[in-house]
Amino acid sequence: MTQENPIAQTEKTAVEKPAKLTVLIPSVDIYENNDEYLVYADLPGVKKEDVSIDLDNGQLTLIGNRYVEAVKGQLMAEFSSAQYRRVFSVPQGIDLARVDAELTDGVLKLHLPKSEAVKPRKIEIREG
């Protein structure tokens, strides 16, 4: 009689493969001038195709997945695969059609141009 009748079962595979990546908050700089808002975000090791930027309902969601390939013989690990995620509230008057992003050296530069209606304007006084 060697029938196994375990009281509790655990799925071993689930332990090694967490379903979701660890979420990290990227450091950002936010700048503004008359024409646009400019966001810089540190995303080390994130490839261009793994970045997603969604603008919805006044919320800008920035997600960058960083995958660290497994190399055998790991002696020291201070970082691993992770998801950089951050949500911003964007003021009204952003020209959505002209939003532009570039990723260089692991830094994302996101340009959010202001629409013409909200740009500061000087009003000329006519001779009456």
Next chain:
Amino acid sequence: MRTRFHDLQQMLSSMDALRDTFNLLSGETYDRLPRFEGGWGTPDGWPKMNLYDTGEQLEMRIELPGFAREDIQIKVQGNYLEISGSRKAAGPEGYTVHRRERENPTFTRSMTLPIEVDSGLASASIKNGMLSLVLPKSVAARPQQITIR
């Protein structure tokens, strides 16, 4: 007396450990709260690095976002490694600053490698803000196959 930011992090680290235990038990990730460690570098202000031993060589990956090739200096001698660098002033001209979390760090991180490496054959490359460093082991430190006569 040393008062550092990571004293605070040490206090919170037991919470992290507890959460990791729950993650292990359930097989799910409870990291809905982002961790405290998202910023650049370790609490000491050094870039984060991973070190691997692939048999013939040591390999390193180092997070260096916003660093160009010429911003980084790497020195290797025997089993001593020193990496230093400084990031250029990041801010654009003529903009008002709303938020500034990214530092312009100047750092030097040195370490003793577990194995002597051949500094002449070392090579490095940087892509997407991630520095890859390949350090072939010195001949004396490489594993040798011994044939039995």
